[in-house]
Amino acid sequence: MNNPFVIQDLNCRKDIGANCLLIQVGPFRLVVDSGMDPKHLGNDSLPNFSLLGDQPIDFIILTHSHLDHIGTLPILSKKAPKAPILVSIPTSLLAPLMLNNSYSVMCRQKKEKEIPEYPLFTKADVLALEKRFFTLNFGQSYTLAKEGHSAKITMYPAGHVLGAVSVLIEYEGRQLFITGDILFSDQNSLRGAQIPQLDHLDVLMLETTRGSTERTALRRNEEKRLLSIIRKTIERGGACLIPAFALGRIQELLVLMYNAKRSHQLPNCPIFCSGLGMSLINTFDEMGKKLRSVNFSRHILKQLNIKQLRRSKIDPHTTRLKRPAIYLLSSGMLAEHTPAYNIAACLLGDSDNSICFVGHCDPTTPGGQLLQNRNAETFTFEESHFTAPIKASIEHFDLSGHADRNDLYQFAVLQHPKAVVLTHGDPDARQWFADQFAKNASGLKVLDPEVGVPY
Ligand SMILES: [Zn+2]
Numbered sequence: 126m127n128n129p130f131v132i133q134d135l136n137c138r139k140d141i142g143a144n145c146l147l148i149q150v151g152p153f154r155l156v157v158d159s160g161m162d163p164k165h166l167g168n169d170s171l172p173n174f175s176l177l178g179d180q181p182i183d184f185i186i187l188t189h190s191h192l193d194h195i196g197t198l199p200i201l202s203k204k205a206p207k208a209p210i211l212v213s214i215p216t217s218l219l220a221p222l223m224l225n226n227s228y229s230v231m232c233r234q235k236k237e238k239e240i241p242e243y244p245l246f247t248k249a250d251v252l253a254l255e256k257r258f259f260t261l262n263f264g265q266s267y268t269l270a271k272e273g274h275s276a277k278i279t280m281y282p283a284g285h286v287l288g289a290v291s292v293l294i295e296y297e298g299r300q301l302f303i304t305g306d307i308l309f310s311d312q313n314s315l316r317g318a319q320i321p322q323l324d325h326l327d328v329l330m331l332e333t334t335r336g337s338t339e340r341t342a343l344r345r346n347e348e349k350r351l352l353s354i355i356r357k358t359i360e361r362g363g364a365c366l367i368p369a370f371a372l373g374r375i376q377e378l379l380v381l382m383y384n385a386k387r388s389h390q391l392p393n394c395p396i397f398c399s400g401l402g403m404s405l406i407n408t409f410d411e412m413g414k415k416l417r418s419v420n421f422s423r424h425i426l427k428q429l430n431i432k433q434l435r436r437s438k439i440d441p442h443t444t445r446l447k448r449p450a451i452y453l454l455s456s457g458m459l460a461e462h463t464p465a466y467n468i469a470a471c472l473l474g475d476s477d478n479s480i481c482f483v484g485h486c487d488p489t490t491p492g493g494q495l496l497q498n499r500n501a502e503t504f505t506f507e508e509s510h511f512t513a514p515i516k517a518s519i520e521h522f523d524l525s526g527h528a529d530r531n532d533l534y535q536f537a538v539l540q541h542p543k544a545v546v547l548t549h550g551d552p553d554a555r556q557w558f559a560d561q562f563a564k565n566a567s568g569l570k571v572l573d574p575e576v577g578v579p580y
């Protein structure tokens with residue numbers, strides 16, 4: 126029998142971009158994820174929806190709630206008005222919060238950056254989506270039926286972030302497995318991916334985010350190193366800024382610091398938080414009560430002496446930061462207009478302070494720029510019209526929510542797929558996987574799909 130799966134990558138560029146896949150499975154047309162490209166603005170940040178054509182979409186499946194996977198869902202959902210949206214229970218709660226926050230950001234950027242098409246959707250659009258969510262438990266299957274054919278969809282926990290799933294699609298004895306963003310090792314707040322050994326996998330769609338990054342240290346060692354920098358900064362009376370992604374990273378770091386405090390590895394000092402990361406806390410708390418794989422309770426906020434940062438008053442020209450203190454704030458890449466950006470400007474010029482990056486920083490973002498130029502004399506925060514001498518210590522820790530490339534490669538080989546399709550990675554990251562498979566797994570068909578071309 127011919128391969129019943131036809132895959133088309135709707136991301137406009139061959140990079141991490143806006144994750145969106147059109148998958149034809151026999152008579153069924155499915156779309157997996159509907160991301161917004163964080164490196165682009167306005168209509169340039171959308172997947173190429175014109176490739177969806179006129180045929181109806183039967184189902185939309187979401188792997189998790191990061192905006193590069195769901196940021197354009199309100200737009201896709203209007204193009205596929207009858208398609209139910211298949212999600213995990215945590216994603217059904219987190220996605221509306223993430224999309225409403227994205228709406229607010231677009232409203233602000235409309236004026237600041239003069240983008241007439243913003244906002245790309247409204248809060249009413251987000252509300253309408255919630256009625257279309259069809260939730261599945263981890264490991265639970267859903268069977269689609271049409272024209273005498275059926276396809277089975279099963280979601281498995283993918284570790285990456287609360288609610289993240291990998292997706293198995295089975296059709297007439299054939300199997301397609303989509304990793305989504307995946308992390309195999311346990312985090313402090315979330316158990317790692319739980320993927321069964323598949324018996325006859327035809328196609329494996331592999332995320333390749335970290336293909337160009339060699340892991341240099343174990344997660345546990347990186348956590349110890351981070352706690353040591355925080356401790357030293359506080360002990361010398363300084364301020365420690367940890368810029369972190371709102372969904373997943375902030376909550377993970379709260380649990381890490383809570384565990385450290387209980388074992389007397391974290392000195393007493395206030396921890397300032399704000400923004401979207403705190404708005405998501407209630408959902409993490411709720412899921413912590415319901416899911417054994419989630420280790421989070423809002424009680425730790427009190428134990429950690431968490432304080433809300435009043436962001437309106439922060440101006441690097443005039444603000445004197447409260448010290449010693451920890452500032453755990455989004456965004457992870459120091460995007461302009463975020464609390465982390467403003468606090469970084471306030472504390473960069475004092476050698477008692479430190480800035481600890483805990484995830485990937487794109488080189489085009491202020492965080493990426495600061496990391497690249499950390500040995501320079503000064504750094505300019507363009508949006509604040511503020512230049513500071515670089516005196517604070519600037520550190521980078523490998524605490525990513527993505528599996529490293531060796532773990533992903535091992536996973537792929539052990540599942541014995543007939544073909545691997547590379548997705549969700551920059552060109553050099555995909556190339557590492559392509560080279561690795563060519564060297565060590567000859568006979569395995571490896572596809573690095575061109576954008577928009579069906580395979
Ligand atoms: Zn993600």
Ligand SMILES: [Zn+2]
Pocket residue numbers: 144191193194306549
């Ligand atoms: Zn992603």
